[in-house]
Amino acid sequence: MAVYNPKSLRAEEFINDGEILETLEYAEKNKNNIELIDEILNKARPQKTESGTVCKGLTHREASVLLACDIPEKVEEIYRIAEEIKLSFYGNRIVMFAPLYLSNYCVNGCLYCPYHLKNKHIARKKLTQEEVRQEVIALQDMGHKRLAIEAGEDPVNNPIEYILDCIQTIYSVNHKNGAIRRVNVNIAATTVENYRKLKEAGIGTYILFQETYHKESYLKLHPTGPKHDYDYHTEAMDRAMEGGIDDVGLGVLFGLELYKYEFAGLIMHAEHLEAVHGVGPHTISVPRVKHADDIDPDVFDNSIPDEMFEKIIACIRLAVPYTGMIISTRESEEVRGKVLNLGISQISGASRTSVGGYTEEERPHDSEQFDVSDQRTLDEVVRWLMENGHIPSFCTACYREGRTGDRFMSLCKNGQILNCCHPNALMTLTEYLVDYASEETKKIGFELIGKELTKIPKDKVREIAVQNIEDIKASNRRDFRF
Numbered sequence: 354m355a356v357y358n359p360k361s362l363r364a365e366e367f368i369n370d371g372e373i374l375e376t377l378e379y380a381e382k383n384k385n386n387i388e389l390i391d392e393i394l395n396k397a398r399p400q401k402t403e404s405g406t407v408c409k410g411l412t413h414r415e416a417s418v419l420l421a422c423d424i425p426e427k428v429e430e431i432y433r434i435a436e437e438i439k440l441s442f443y444g445n446r447i448v449m450f451a452p453l454y455l456s457n458y459c460v461n462g463c464l465y466c467p468y469h470l471k472n473k474h475i476a477r478k479k480l481t482q483e484e485v486r487q488e489v490i491a492l493q494d495m496g497h498k499r500l501a502i503e504a505g506e507d508p509v510n511n512p513i514e515y516i517l518d519c520i521q522t523i524y525s526v527n528h529k530n531g532a533i534r535r536v537n538v539n540i541a542a543t544t545v546e547n548y549r550k551l552k553e554a555g556i557g558t559y560i561l562f563q564e565t566y567h568k569e570s571y572l573k574l575h576p577t578g579p580k581h582d583y584d585y586h587t588e589a590m591d592r593a594m595e596g597g598i599d600d601v602g603l604g605v606l607f608g609l610e611l612y613k614y615e616f617a618g619l620i621m622h623a624e625h626l627e628a629v630h631g632v633g634p635h636t637i638s639v640p641r642v643k644h645a646d647d648i649d650p651d652v653f654d655n656s657i658p659d660e661m662f663e664k665i666i667a668c669i670r671l672a673v674p675y676t677g678m679i680i681s682t683r684e685s686e687e688v689r690g691k692v693l694n695l696g697i698s699q700i701s702g703a704s705r706t707s708v709g710g711y712t713e714e715e716r717p718h719d720s721e722q723f724d725v726s727d728q729r730t731l732d733e734v735v736r737w738l739m740e741n742g743h744i745p746s747f748c749t750a751c752y753r754e755g756r757t758g759d760r761f762m763s764l765c766k767n768g769q770i771l772n773c774c775h776p777n778a779l780m781t782l783t784e785y786l787v788d789y790a791s792e793e794t795k796k797i798g799f800e801l802i803g804k805e806l807t808k809i810p811k812d813k814v815r816e817i818a819v820q821n822i823e824d825i826k827a828s829n830r831r832d833f834r835f
C-alpha cells in the first residue's frame with residue numbers, strides 16, 4: 354500500500370487515498386472540538402508583523418476540520434477570517450478574464466462534458482488562425498486583456514503546434530488600443546517537452562483541473578482516451594514545472610465526488626507543489642458540474658448546495674491565503690456576488706463557452722461546454738462590481754515584469770505586491786473606461802478611481818499613478834504598470 358509523502362512525485366503518494374480517508378475521519382471526530390477549532394482559526398487569522406501582514410495557512414487536516422464543523426458561530430468566524438484575508442492580500446480588487454475556446458474536438462470520454470468523443474450530435478469546430486484573430490478582436494473590443502484558452506485533447510486536430518500557433522496569433526493582434534497581455538492555457542496533461550514549448554510561447558498560468566482526486570471515481574468518469582490515466586493527469590503539474598512553467602492553476606469539478614474528499618485532495622496537491630517546487634499553485638478554480646448538451650448534472654449525485662459551495666471557498670481561502678481563486682460564469686450573479694467577499698480574486702466576464710462564440714451573431718448553444726448562468730455583458734459586470742464596492746482590474750503586470758513563480762510568491766507573502774496591484778488596477782480600469790465603457794459605467798468608474806487614488810499610501814507611487822491616468826485619458830498611450 355502506498356504511503357503518504359507530499360514530497361514524492363508519485364500521484365498515489367502525494368494524493369494518498371489512505372491519508373485522505375484518515376483526514377476525513379479526523380475531521381468528523383473533531384468537528385465539535387471547540388478548543389481545536391479555535392486553535393485552527395487563530396492560526397488562519399492574518400497576523401500583523403513588523404514586515405506587514407502575514408498568514409500561516411492551514412494543513413489539509415486543519416482545513417478539513419473547519420469544513421466539517423457546522424457550529425454556526427464558528428462557521429461565521431470562518432467567513433469573517435476569509436474576508437479579512439481577502440482584504441489583506443487582494444483588497445477590493447477583482448481581476449477580470451475571459452475564456453477562449455479554440456477547438457472542441459476531443460478524443461476523451463469524460464462523462465460530464467459534452468465534448469466527449471461519443472457525442473455525435475454536437476457541432477465540432479476548430480478555429481482557423483483567421484478565426485482566432487476575429488475572436489481576439491471581439492474580445493479586445495469588449496475590453497479584455499487576459500484570456501484563458503481552452504481546447505479538447507486531440508493529437509490530430511489540436512496538436513501542440515496548433516495551440517502554439519494560436520498563442521502567437523493572440524499575442525500578435527492589436528486592435529485599436531486593445532491587446533491581450535496574458536494568455537493562460539487550459540489544455541490536457543502533456544509532456545515536459547510540450548510544457549517547455551508553452552513556456553517559450555510566453556504563456557501565463559498553465560491550468561489543469563484535476564476533476565476528481567478520487568482515483569476510483571476518476572477512472573469511471575474517464576472511461577476512455579488518454580485522460581483515463583489518473584497518474585499521468587495528477588502528476589501533470591510536476592511535469593509543467595519541470596518544463597519551466599512556474600505558475601500553475603489547480604481545480605476540481607465539484608459535484609463529481611464527495612466534496613470533503615475533493616477538498617482534502619486539493620489542499621494536499623497545493624502542499625505537494627510547495628514541498629517539491631517551493632511554490633504552491635498560482636490559482637485554484639472552483640467549478641461545479643453544470644447542465645450542458647448531453648449532460649444532466651442531476652445524474653451526479655454529489656452536487657453541492659450554494660451554502661456549502663460558499664463554505665468550501667472560504668475554507669480554501671484560509672488554507673492557501675496566497676493563491677488566487679477563480680470563479681467562472683457557470684455561477685449565477687447571486688452566488689458570484691457572495692463569494693467575491695470570501696476570497697475569490699478573479700472572475701470571468703461575458704464568457705462564451707463555445708468555439709467561435711464571440712463572433713457568432715446569435716449565442717450558439719449547440720456547441721457550448723457548459724451553460725453560462727451569468728449572461729451579462731462585460732460592461733454590466735464591471736459596473737456591478739463597482740456598485741458592490743470592488744475594483745475591476747485588467748492588470749497583467751506581474752507576468753510581464755517577470756514576477757512569476759517563487760518571485761511572485763515572495764512578494765505576495767511579504768505583502769509588497771499590494772504596492773503594485775492597487776495602482777495597476779486603477780490604471781487598467783482607466784484604460785477600460787476610456788476605451789470601452791458605457792457612459793454610466795464611466796461615471797461610476799471615474800468617481801471610484803478618484804477615491805481609490807487617495808488610498809495609495811506612498812506619495813511617489815500616487816503621483817506616478819495620477820500622471821499615468823491623466824495620460825491614458827488624454828492620449829492613446831496605454832500599458833502603464835508598476
Ligand code: SF4
Nearest residue numbers: 459461463466469505
Ligand atoms: S473535459 Fe476536456 S478532455 Fe474531457 S471531454 Fe471535455 S474537452 Fe475533452
Ligand code: SF4
Nearest residue numbers: 748749750751773774
Ligand atoms: S500586480 Fe501582479 S498580482 Fe497584482 S493584480 Fe497585477 S498581475 Fe495580479
